[in-house]
Amino acid sequence: MEIQKNHSAYLDPILERHAHRATDLLQILRAAQEHFGWLHPEAIDHLTRRLGVPRAKIEGMASFYAFLHLQPAGRYRVLFSDNITDRMLGSAALRERMCRNLWIEPGKVSEDGLVSVDTTSCTGMCDQGPALLVNGMAVTRLDAQRVDAICDLIRNQAPLAAWPTEYFRVVDNIRRSDLLLNPGFIPGAALTAARQRGGQGLLHEIKASGLRGRGGAGFATAAKWEACRDAAGEAHYVVCNADEGEPGTFKDRVLLARHADEVFEGMTLCAYVIGARKGLLYLRGEYRYLLDHLDRMLARRRENHLLGASILGQPGFDFDIEIHVGAGAYICGEESALIESLEGKRGTPRNRPPYPVTHGYLDQPTAVNNVETFVATCHIALAGGAWYAGIGAAQSSGTKLLSVSGDCARPGIYEYPFGISVRQVLDDCGAADTQAVQVGGPSGTTLATHEFDRLIAFEDVPTAGAFMVFDIRRDMFEVARNFVHFFAHESCGFCTPCRVGTSLLRNLMDKLHNGQGSPHDFHEIEKLDRILLSASHCGLGHTACNPVLDTIAKFRPAYELRLQQRRFVPAFDLDRSLQTARQMTGRDDGATHLHDEGSVR
Amino acid sequence: MSKTFTLDDKRIPFEDGQTILQAALAASVYIPHLCYHPDLEPHGSCKLCTVKVGGRQTAACTLRAAEGMAVESDTGEINAQRLALVQMLFVEGNHFCPSCEQSGDCRLQATAYQLGMLSPHFDHFFPNRPVDASHPDFLLDFNRCILCSLCVRASREVDGKNVFALAGRGLKTHLIVNAPSGKLGDTDFGGADKAAHVCPVGVILPKRRGFAVPIGERTFDKSSIADYVASRHGKRGGEK
Numbered sequence: 001m002e003i004q005k006n007h008s009a010y011l012d013p014i015l016e017r018h019a020h021r022a023t024d025l026l027q028i029l030r031a032a033q034e035h036f037g038w039l040h041p042e043a044i045d046h047l048t049r050r051l052g053v054p055r056a057k058i059e060g061m062a063s064f065y066a067f068l069h070l071q072p073a074g075r076y077r078v079l080f081s082d083n084i085t086d087r088m089l090g091s092a093a094l095r096e097r098m099c100r101n102l103w104i105e106p107g108k109v110s111e112d113g114l115v116s117v118d119t120t121s122c123t124g125m126c127d128q129g130p131a132l133l134v135n136g137m138a139v140t141r142l143d144a145q146r147v148d149a150i151c152d153l154i155r156n157q158a159p160l161a162a163w164p165t166e167y168f169r170v171v172d173n174i175r176r177s178d179l180l181l182n183p184g185f186i187p188g189a190a191l192t193a194a195r196q197r198g199g200q201g202l203l204h205e206i207k208a209s210g211l212r213g214r215g216g217a218g219f220a221t222a223a224k225w226e227a228c229r230d231a232a233g234e235a236h237y238v239v240c241n242a243d244e245g246e247p248g249t250f251k252d253r254v255l256l257a258r259h260a261d262e263v264f265e266g267m268t269l270c271a272y273v274i275g276a277r278k279g280l281l282y283l284r285g286e287y288r289y290l291l292d293h294l295d296r297m298l299a300r301r302r303e304n305h306l307l308g309a310s311i312l313g314q315p316g317f318d319f320d321i322e323i324h325v326g327a328g329a330y331i332c333g334e335e336s337a338l339i340e341s342l343e344g345k346r347g348t349p350r351n352r353p354p355y356p357v358t359h360g361y362l363d364q365p366t367a368v369n370n371v372e373t374f375v376a377t378c379h380i381a382l383a384g385g386a387w388y389a390g391i392g393a394a395q396s397s398g399t400k401l402l403s404v405s406g407d408c409a410r411p412g413i414y415e416y417p418f419g420i421s422v423r424q425v426l427d428d429c430g431a432a433d434t435q436a437v438q439v440g441g442p443s444g445t446t447l448a449t450h451e452f453d454r455l456i457a458f459e460d461v462p463t464a465g466a467f468m469v470f471d472i473r474r475d476m477f478e479v480a481r482n483f484v485h486f487f488a489h490e491s492c493g494f495c496t497p498c499r500v501g502t503s504l505l506r507n508l509m510d511k512l513h514n515g516q517g518s519p520h521d522f523h524e525i526e527k528l529d530r531i532l533l534s535a536s537h538c539g540l541g542h543t544a545c546n547p548v549l550d551t552i553a554k555f556r557p558a559y560e561l562r563l564q565q566r567r568f569v570p571a572f573d574l575d576r577s578l579q580t581a582r583q584m585t586g587r588d589d590g591a592t593h594l595h596d597e598g599s600v601r
Numbered sequence: 602m603s604k605t606f607t608l609d610d611k612r613i614p615f616e617d618g619q620t621i622l623q624a625a626l627a628a629s630v631y632i633p634h635l636c637y638h639p640d641l642e643p644h645g646s647c648k649l650c651t652v653k654v655g656g657r658q659t660a661a662c663t664l665r666a667a668e669g670m671a672v673e674s675d676t677g678e679i680n681a682q683r684l685a686l687v688q689m690l691f692v693e694g695n696h697f698c699p700s701c702e703q704s705g706d707c708r709l710q711a712t713a714y715q716l717g718m719l720s721p722h723f724d725h726f727f728p729n730r731p732v733d734a735s736h737p738d739f740l741l742d743f744n745r746c747i748l749c750s751l752c753v754r755a756s757r758e759v760d761g762k763n764v765f766a767l768a769g770r771g772l773k774t775h776l777i778v779n780a781p782s783g784k785l786g787d788t789d790f791g792g793a794d795k796a797a798h799v800c801p802v803g804v805i806l807p808k809r810r811g812f813a814v815p816i817g818e819r820t821f822d823k824s825s826i827a828d829y830v831a832s833r834h835g836k837r838g839g840e841k
Contacts, residue, residue, distance in 0.1 A: 041781060045781065054763040054766070054779045055779055055780075055781065056763065056764075056765065056766035056768075056777050056778065056779035056780075057763065057766050057779075059766070059768055059777060060766035060767050060768040060777060063768040063769045063770070064768070064769070064770045065770075066770075329770070346767070346770075351643070351645045351660075351663040488771065488772070489771065490771070491770070491771040491772070492770060492771065493748070493767075493769065493770050493771045493772065493773070493774030494646050494774075495645075495646050495647075495648050496646070496647050496648050496649075496686050496689055496690060496747075497648055497686060497689070499693070499748070499771060499772060499774060500689035500690070500692070500693045500723075500772065501689065502771070502772075503726070503771070503772045504689070504692075504723055504724070507724060527685070530682075531682055531685050531686070534651075534658045534682065535648045535651050535658060535682055535686065536648075537645065537646070537648070537660075571724055
């Protein structure tokens with residue numbers, strides 16, 4: 001790309017669109033990068049001047065997000081999804097194949113500045129992987145042939161618009177529908193029903209429904225809305241958390257693709273109850289490809305008086321929704337980090353209390369709910385709380401969308417009433433010889449065969465929706481190691497225990513992987529787990545040890561296989577540390593290897 | 602009659618709005634901490650001040666004190682965890698105490714002594730963090746940075762300058778300087794800044810003042826950090 005001296009040419013219209021609001025900084029940087037490919041220092045100069053934000057703050061913010069680049073990252077930026085399900089489908093070999101084909105090293109930009117190939121956390125395409133992102137757009141169902149074809153397209157510098165559309169096709173794979181996924185919702189119907197009941201009446205129905213937040217924690221939705229409504233503030237805000245970053249989860253992607261009307265209508269219902277005039281939907285960067293579709297849906301709702309001023313012709317019922325797009329940070333799924341990100345900052349979880357219901361977006365009362373929760377409220381508004389409370393389990397009313405992936409014949413989205421057994425789900429998705437299921441993603445629970453009669457419900461196995469299946473061929477140690485790498489990569493770095501502890505844990509798991517583990521390392525892992533659990537700032541640190549604790553408890557042989565029966569083995573391997581020297585000298589003969597007891601053969 | 606809570610076996614008076622740490626320090630009771638400074642907004646990131654309230658662990662610098670609260674702090678379990686956190690900070694950066702100008706005045710080092718640290722325990726990461734000597738009067742040695750963000754907050758909240766910011770994520774989090782060159786010499790940072798005097802370790806050091814006070818006669822050579830902090834807070838109602 002030629003050096004464009006005049007960065008103001010593309011930045012000024014972007015700044016105009018965002019009314020020069022410094023709180024929109026992340027959105028401004030995203031737009032700037034989509035235009036120029038990366039964030040040029042002179043572009044940052046310009047933004048510093050126009051927004052009055054110190055450049056270190058802009059750089060500090062940009063460097064927090066994996067998808068923003070302060071250095072040229074290649075005209076084609078390829079990121080392979082590195083979730084365990086992608087790996088099980090052969091993503092690592094395909095990535096190597098691409099690197100070999102393009103003659104580049106992973107993680108480095110080619111010398112001509114054309115392309116870089118690296119990995120990223122789960123892109124939410126687990127049911128149609130292996131997947132990658134190219135310049136932020138999702139490519140699914142990779143195989144050797146597709147990878148080779150992509151290499152040719154990159155070498156020939158074909159614009160993404162000229163790539164076969166089939167590559168970018170994302171299918172919904174809905175395998176079992178219930179009340180949320182069944183078609184037939186009429187836009188505006190829930191709002192009309194709500195208006196007949198009034199805000200308090202709607203809140204009453206939601207309370208009666210027993211609806212609990214679908215993001216995983218299960219907080220009562222009515223209690224949240226009520227507390228937010230009653231909190232004093234200059235303005236109230238509705239935020240939809242569509243930062244579906246938990247590896248193995250992709251149900252929000254399907255809801256946004258097929259049921260966006262219900263998502264937006266649920267947000268509008270919330271606005272009606274709490275008295276908000278503005279709503280924000282935080283869409284994870286990996287789902288950037290959905291943005292145009294969602295914007296069209298919003299436009300249509302405005303035309304139909306379901307958004308904007310005087311909704312349904314009711315004077316004073318004014319509400320509109322803005323979409324903010326994330327930029328590759330799992331931590332932004334945590335609601336206070338998400339709000340920081342919406343305000344154009346680093347996605348660091350806030351100190352709580354105060355909670356977002358009283359001090360959220362711009363320090364104002366804010367109701368943050370999951371995509372699926374908002375969809376559920378539409379159906380409660382339509383059919384009433386008592387009806388909804390009759391579905392599902394005692395403490396978990398309604399249905400739950402499960403994102404099923406891994407070793408099964410029919411991966412995809414399954415909607416069940418709460419209280420379904422793990423075994424039933426396994427039967428329905430065509431899983432055979434299953435040894436484990438990871439419910440709720442890496443931060444969730446690893447279930448072994450003797451637990452397959454347990455139930456998906458807040459009172460037994462709670463989940464935000466991930467359901468990854470592992471059959472007897474899989475090495476559960478490697479599954480846990482993949483998750484530990486994920487947490488180390490996604491730790492925000494704010495607090496000491498998580499910033500350092502997740503990396504120490506990753507190194508210990510790698511030590512075991514390399515065959516150098518000793519019983520001593522086991523104690524170390526347990527010690528780190530305790531510190532992460534008790535001293536971390538937020539849920540990421542608290543749960544980062546879950547996959548390790550669970551797999552140690554339930555799949556101990558997978559670990560013991562790797563333990564040398566010596567009291568202590570150093571992580572430092574003399575022979576391996578000579579690898580660089582061997583590479584530099586082009587030698588690999590016996591004389592360049594150490595064969596003493598310090599090396600592991 | 603003021604409100605009180607209990608900290609281990611002591612009754613601590615507090616005023617509404619005070620955090621556990623603020624009330625404890627005002628009563629001359631030490632709770633280990635590194636990212637807290639009485640003149641700046643609490644941050645809650647180092648987690649050294651983690652205490653147990655009602656069976657749950659929480660940072661004492663951000664939790665407001667409440668009447669009748671029972672807080673555990675000086676216990677074997679919590680101090681063992683604090684020790685591990687300090688060890689994590691040591692292996693995360695490059696801390697070579699014997700050759701550090703701040704040795705004896707360093708709060709990280711003093712806290713490590715206080716907690717009985719005998720070794721770093723964990724494997725070192727040995728990050729590559731070049732030094733910035735561009736400023737005429739100050740040196741930045743990032744090797745010692747513990748990411749407490751005291752300088753970031755002091756520069757923003759007190760000096761109104763925004764000289765520093767945190768960048769990166771996870772273990773790659775690092776301190777940056779607000780200049781196109783990234784160099785301190787290209788900022789308006791000066792010796793009168795609050796930010797020049799809040800670093801708990803040896804990142805921000807004045808030039809040409811090496812070893813003015815001999816090793817052995819420095820702050821924490823003479824008293825433990827617990828005694829030092831408790832006495833200064835109790836007497837003057839504020840640190841530094």
